[in-house]
Amino acid sequence: MIFKVFAKDELTRLFEVLSVNRVVGPVQKGLDRKNRPIYSFEVVDNFDDLRLDYPSTLYPAKRYFLPFEETLSSFTLESGSWEKHVDYNVYQPQVMFGMHACDINALNKLDKVLINSVHPTPYYASKRRNMFIIGIECMPQPHCFCRSMGADTVQHGFDMFLTDLGDRYFAEILSSTAYNYLLKIKTMEASETDHQEYRQVVREKSSKFTTHVDTTDLTKILDMEFQADVWKQWGDKCLSCGTCANVCPTCYCYGVQETVDMNLQAATKTKQLYSCNLIDFAEVAGGHNFRPEAHIRLKYRYYHKHRGFVEAFEESLCVGCGRCGESCLANINVPEVIASVRYEE
Amino acid sequence: MPANLTYLGVELARPRVAFFELSSCEGCQLQLLNNEATLLDFLSLVEVVRFREGMTEAGDDYAVAFVEGSVTRADQELQLAEIRKKAKVMVAFGSCACFGGVNQLKNRFSDQEWVKREVYGDFHVDTQLARPISDVVKVDLMIYGCPVKKEEVERIVTDLLLGKAINHPKYPVCMECKANENICLFDLGEPCLGPVTRAGCDAWCPSNRMGCWGCRGPADAANIPQMARIMAEHGFSTETLLDRLECFGGFAAHVEEIRKKG
Numbered sequence: 001m002i003f004k005v006f007a008k009d010e011l012t013r014l015f016e017v018l019s020v021n022r023v024v025g026p027v028q029k030g031l032d033r034k035n036r037p038i039y040s041f042e043v044v045d046n047f048d049d050l051r052l053d054y055p056s057t058l059y060p061a062k063r064y065f066l067p068f069e070e071t072l073s074s075f076t077l078e079s080g081s082w083e084k085h086v087d088y089n090v091y092q093p094q095v096m097f098g099m100h101a102c103d104i105n106a107l108n109k110l111d112k113v114l115i116n117s118v119h120p121t122p123y124y125a126s127k128r129r130n131m132f133i134i135g136i137e138c139m140p141q142p143h144c145f146c147r148s149m150g151a152d153t154v155q156h157g158f159d160m161f162l163t164d165l166g167d168r169y170f171a172e173i174l175s176s177t178a179y180n181y182l183l184k185i186k187t188m189e190a191s192e193t194d195h196q197e198y199r200q201v202v203r204e205k206s207s208k209f210t211t212h213v214d215t216t217d218l219t220k221i222l223d224m225e226f227q228a229d230v231w232k233q234w235g236d237k238c239l240s241c242g243t244c245a246n247v248c249p250t251c252y253c254y255g256v257q258e259t260v261d262m263n264l265q266a267a268t269k270t271k272q273l274y275s276c277n278l279i280d281f282a283e284v285a286g287g288h289n290f291r292p293e294a295h296i297r298l299k300y301r302y303y304h305k306h307r308g309f310v311e312a313f314e315e316s317l318c319v320g321c322g323r324c325g326e327s328c329l330a331n332i333n334v335p336e337v338i339a340s341v342r343y344e345e
Numbered sequence: 346m347p348a349n350l351t352y353l354g355v356e357l358a359r360p361r362v363a364f365f366e367l368s369s370c371e372g373c374q375l376q377l378l379n380n381e382a383t384l385l386d387f388l389s390l391v392e393v394v395r396f397r398e399g400m401t402e403a404g405d406d407y408a409v410a411f412v413e414g415s416v417t418r419a420d421q422e423l424q425l426a427e428i429r430k431k432a433k434v435m436v437a438f439g440s441c442a443c444f445g446g447v448n449q450l451k452n453r454f455s456d457q458e459w460v461k462r463e464v465y466g467d468f469h470v471d472t473q474l475a476r477p478i479s480d481v482v483k484v485d486l487m488i489y490g491c492p493v494k495k496e497e498v499e500r501i502v503t504d505l506l507l508g509k510a511i512n513h514p515k516y517p518v519c520m521e522c523k524a525n526e527n528i529c530l531f532d533l534g535e536p537c538l539g540p541v542t543r544a545g546c547d548a549w550c551p552s553n554r555m556g557c558w559g560c561r562g563p564a565d566a567a568n569i570p571q572m573a574r575i576m577a578e579h580g581f582s583t584e585t586l587l588d589r590l591e592c593f594g595g596f597a598a599h600v601e602e603i604r605k606k607g
Binding site for chain 2: 029030032033038040058059063068069077079080081082236237238239240241242243246247259260261262263264272273275278279280294327329330
């Protein structure tokens with residue numbers, strides 16, 4: 001690992017160098033009813049629009065890797081014959097300017113399923129491989145439990161990771177691309193003072209976590225509590241609306257639809273992200289629904305994230321970003337659900 | 346205009362379709378005419394024999410009947426029975442036909458004579474309670490919305506022609522609203538029925554910062570008690586909730602239950 005430091009002004013210069021590509025970063029999207037700012041990952045043309053000190057975003061940056069809806073292939077139909085066109089929908093390299101550790105960890109988890117598996121998906125892989133990622137250190141919010149999920153720091157899956165040291169950035173360089181880009185701005189070797197200040201930030205971050213999830217033996221406990229009444233209680237609240245999956249940086253389940261154009265000359269195969277909480281998620285041909293009840297669907301959501309994925313990959317499919325709990329109108333959130341399954345409340 | 350259509354070399358028959366209106370604003374039919382970019386494609390798919398807003402002729406030989414509006418008069422019941430006899434496929438077109446629509450708001454008043462006097466004065470109009478057309482005849486297909494979403498109608502008609510199953514989304518509007526990455530209207534201080542209303546509109550109103558009024562009726566797993574709790578938690582009265590749930594008639598059964606509980 002190579003460490004560098006550079007003055008804050010230099011980041012503007014780096015932005016300019018990178019902005020020949022499409023740059024996506026955190027910006028303020030609006031205010032909520034209590035006048036608190038709401039942040040979102042948007043395409044950024046102007047460095048001043050970036051809010052690198054953002055606490056968290058309402059939605060993850062998922063749509064830039066795994067859009068809610070994506071055309072998988074299109075067809076031209078001619079008398080009795082047809083031609084298929086496949087496009088992975090990557091038009092230019094993208095720069096992710098300012099992702100938190102949880103969201104980069106989320107991409108690393110998606111990579112395991114969507115790239116490093118038996119059936120990689122080229123639509124995701126092509127976007128992921130044409131991405132330059134700059135991470136940025138953050139301070140935990142009340143809903144953050146990334147530390148519990150081991151996702152508060154990130155080891156790989158990015159090009160460069162920045163930590164704000166007041167008047168300068170401490171940069172962790174992971175890729176040769178990042179190293180070469182940094183040659184275009186004025187940087188310095190990290191000194192012992194920089195190391196000390198970096199450790200100070202790390203200590204401050206550690207002291208700020210207020211929400212925790214006990215994951216000790218969680219796979220076993222979930223097995224034991226498969227029939228527990230608490231699932232029914234959470235299920236009664238659940239709206240089966242799919243919001244948790246749509247704001248989740250790691251949810252990747254989807255459905256595929258084929259539509260024929262009205263002129264009968266063309267057709268499209270479209271992929272749509274779906275949610276395991278939607279009523280027909282487990283409905284099969286013939287109409288049988290394996291999970292007709294809300295509490296069963298909700299339970300399987302937790303089993304996939306915190307049990308099934310752990311068995312397959314030795315890590316949870318949850319990064320502890322807390323977005324699902326923040327967005328859920330029924331106030332269903334991971335820390336409380338897991339605590340209730342462990343009978344801690 | 347082609348006499349026959351082909352899809353992948355297979356000949357398809359152009360169905361003869363007719364449009365009818367009962368008590369309604371005829372706005373759903375207007376949605377179809379409005380879509381000028383695709384109107385010619387639509388007209389090449391079907392043979393329209395009757396469409397008051399778009400043509401003078403009025404034929405009686407049709408296979409598919411699109412009926413807009415709710416039933417509010419005795420003669421409409423006879424008209425519906427007549428249409429049903431001729432049509433192979435009976436489509437309830439829009440929220441009025443599906444649930445009674447905005448018209449059924451008058452059903453809330455116990456004194457219907459008073460309603461008549463308020464609206465029509467001394468002019469005599471033979472009007473009864475507003476009902477969905479399924480109260481009178483068997484309906485084969487519902488197309489929801491106030492108004493209907495033209496893209497959805499076009500897809501449904503294409504699928505009908507190709508013999509594909511017609512599936513409406515079973516999930517609520519929230520799913521589409523989140524896919525549009527909107528800020529939740531409850532976070533902006535607005536009431537919204539998105540969590541319980543059937544999707545398919547691409548979250549038309551919430552995406553334009555207007556809370557959902559439930560025009561497409563309940564989603565397949567509409568959690569009304571939780572919806573009531575959310576409204577209360579955000580400071581909205583039961584009356585506000587009921588106003589929205591009652592607006593289009595799709596939630597009639599749920600409303601009755603809430604009123605019973607008091």
